[in-house]
Amino acid sequence: MDDLPPIRETIARHGLSASKALGQNFLLDEQLLNRIAALPGDLAGANVLEVGPGPGGLTRALLRAGAKVTAIEMDARCLPALEELSEAFPGQLTVIHGDAMKLDHGAIMGGAPFHVLSNLPYNVGTALFVKWLSGENWPPQWLSLTLMFQREVAERIVSKENTSAYGRLAVLAQWRSSAKLAMKVHRSAFTPPPKVMSAIVHVTPADAPEGVPARTLERLTEAAFGQRRKMLRQSLKGVPGACEALSSLGIDETRRAETLSVAEFVALARTLNTLR
Ligand SMILES: C[S@@+](CC[C@H](N)C(=O)[O-])C[C@H]1O[C@@H](n2cnc3c(N)ncnc32)[C@H](O)[C@@H]1O
Numbered sequence: 001m002d003d004l005p006p007i008r009e010t011i012a013r014h015g016l017s018a019s020k021a022l023g024q025n026f027l028l029d030e031q032l033l034n035r036i037a038a039l040p041g042d043l044a045g046a047n048v049l050e051v052g053p054g055p056g057g058l059t060r061a062l063l064r065a066g067a068k069v070t071a072i073e074m075d076a077r078c079l080p081a082l083e084e085l086s087e088a089f090p091g092q093l094t095v096i097h098g099d100a101m102k103l104d105h106g107a108i109m110g111g112a113p114f115h116v117l118s119n120l121p122y123n124v125g126t127a128l129f130v131k132w133l134s135g136e137n138w139p140p141q142w143l144s145l146t147l148m149f150q151r152e153v154a155e156r157i158v159s160k161e162n163t164s165a166y167g168r169l170a171v172l173a174q175w176r177s178s179a180k181l182a183m184k185v186h187r188s189a190f191t192p193p194p195k196v197m198s199a200i201v202h203v204t205p206a207d208a209p210e211g212v213p214a215r216t217l218e219r220l221t222e223a224a225f226g227q228r229r230k231m232l233r234q235s236l237k238g239v240p241g242a243c244e245a246l247s248s249l250g251i252d253e254t255r256r257a258e259t260l261s262v263a264e265f266v267a268l269a270r271t272l273n274t275l276r
Helices: 007-013 030-038 057-064 076-088 122-133 151-158 168-174 214-226 242-249 262-275
Strands: 047-051 068-073 093-097 114-119 142-150 177-185 198-205
Touching: 007 076, 030 057, 030 177, 047 057, 057 068, 057 076, 057 114, 068 076, 076 093, 114 122, 122 142, 122 151, 122 168, 142 151, 151 168, 151 177, 151 198, 168 177, 168 214, 168 262, 214 262, 242 262
Parallel strands: 047 068, 047 114, 068 093, 114 142
Antiparallel strands: 142 198, 177 198
């Protein structure tokens, strides 16, 4: 076993006061961090991409679980603390100093399959989530996503139709993946505590439905939920063939986007594709 000091001590020794601008709220409870690192299953020998390791609380839990971790961190102040972790777990940790939004994650992971774990600021987390779930290549190179969000966003991701939380994020996360709320995390678990509660979402890829280009589905959900209070015949006006597709599927065009199940969105995208 390593003889690392508690993460709180590492933070104090490196003077890592949390930066508001970088959305930093650190997790210090090592038991909680071990539970988070266990969410994807056995990580011994597995490749893990961690985005935003900060002082390395989750990173050390992943390393202790035997993972081979590549960590992307934007804040240069955190690099010496991460370097110590690299020394404590020789050959297991690669640290990249940079903005995760601007990097090609597949290339960084050398084309090999990998799990993603991350506790990111809200805006960056959602943007990366959408990026990981988009695109025509499926199954993706990632094996699972284990991501911390503010609780309300996590609920949106796993929501079902006919609820106010249901929208683009739900359809994107569920049409060719399985998304579940894996753990609720109280705001007091963070230092400093954020204003809102958090939750961790765990996503694994599923089979992509046949004959449905991702771009068509993304375009449909953008249009439908862009005007979610409007009837589909109005909100989908700008999508050529959408009204025809609705009628050929027997979907009432006076319904609103939030009443359409993920399966209905998939059917709509498939029909639209065959009409072209
Ligand atoms: C909420 S803190 C979490 C830190 C640590 N993982 C933990 O759980 O205690 C988010 C971390 O993400 C980093 N970060 C923010 N935006 C980033 C980006 N675009 N690319 C890489 N890291 C980023 C911040 O510097 C910070 O260290």
